[in-house]
Amino acid sequence: MSSVVNHITVDCVGDPYDLAQFWSAVTGNPLADDDFPGDPEASVIPPSGARMLFVRVPDHKTMKNRVHLDLKPTDRTRDEEVTRLLALGATLVADHRRPDGTGWATLADPEGNEFCVERSDAERTPAP
Structure with missing residues (x-):
């Protein structure tokens, strides 16, 4: 038995959509169709492999x-x-x-x- 990496999750205190847009530009992969500014999370969707999931958290790095x-x-x-x-x-x-x-x-x-x-x-x- 084994597992696959479903998401690579990145915590952020700002707007997850904004950070996802940065990583979308870095990787050339699109954001999920249901992601919008102000959402508590946003995803960058690669053609294969794990999504990058950006989640709003209250604490700073x-x-x-x-x-x-x-x-x-x-x-x-x-x-x-x-x-x-x-x-x-x-x-x-x-x-x-x-x-x-x-x-x-x-x-x-x-x-x-x-x-x-x-x-x-x-x-x-x-x-x-």
Whole structure:
């Protein structure tokens, strides 16, 4: 017997719809059809796998996330993706990118939830 991950739930003190819109832009996946501003929860629906569920909570985030997402760009470089996400409203928390092109960047979404941006597959493949 086993289980599947149904939702990845993210607590937020602001409007869950607003945070879901940020993550919808990050992932390119739509919000659920029944989500609206002011709702107590909102979901980002991927083509397969677990939904990202954003739920309003009364308490503010006070420490580092114990679980976070690691993003891998599919159609751009890591650095281009970091630039795109910063323009969407993310903030740079820590820069672990190295001069040789390895490493990652740690960002935070508008609610302060940390996530990392890794290199794309193309950046991991050795040049011929």
